[in-house]
Amino acid sequence: MKNDVKGTEIYKTDPLVKRWDYSLSYIHSYAQDSEFFKSLGKNILLGSYCKKCNYKYGTYRKYCMYCGGETQDIELPLNGKIHTFTTCYYSGESFMNDIPYTLILVEFKGIDSLFMSRLINKENIKISIGMKVKAKFKRLQKFDVNDVYFIPEL
Template sequence: MTINPKAKLEETQDGTVVYNFDPLIVKSHYEIDYVHSYAQDSEFFKALGRQELMGSKCKKCGYTYGTPRGHCMECGSETEWYKLPNEGKIHAFTTCYFGGEAFLNETPFHLVLVEFEGVDSLFMSRIIGVDTEDLYVGMPIRAKFRRNLKLNPTDVYFVPKA
């Protein structure tokens, strides 16, 4: 047992950043590393290292997905992995001049929704090697892959088809 009426917190030099005194507004810092599992989507990210784009195909109804999902939303059945073509067409596009804070230093960049021949749903990606005025719906484009993987969906990106 310790009863110490003279107990005292140690003083520090940390201080705090103050933006305003009335009302009192201070800086509050927060950061975190997540242990993020790709779980049933893992194969998609691994396949990017083989320069393959993987979607899903429903084992029961045959619906094909340009972005993988473990179960079919048409009939609820399990899907299997399905190799997508490395070429497609622009379904919709934009050029982002702003973005989430983490991506501001990459602006401007283009986002596209890609449609693949014979595949029922789309895939969202970046396209490079074009200006906004070059982009149009229906533009033929081709997937390219990073050699040194980041193991996130930026390992694949699109360029205009030669």
């Protein structure tokens, strides 16, 4: 007999506790940040420059947080240094297959603020603040911020 009726998962009866699955698929627009994500496919890491404030942002933003004026897109250097780091052995559920992974904040010469990214450290080099790193780009673009990552620069 075909049985395609899925039962209800009950965790407890007193009090009555049941499983409730709830999910959403978002139609997520990058909107004014789109250029940053498209550029990753061209091996370009974009930052932003406010001419009025003479301030260069290491993380893309279309409007300056100081004067509110529109920024210009600039290409960030692909080499930088580790400003700080952490290696994660737990994560959000969506990323549990990635652990352990390392996050870094990267500082770039001549740029006023930082960029957060993953560090792929295949050679298992001891990570430290000030260590030189370089940007790499995923060959299969998935149109998220992980299309760029960093590796130690030996």
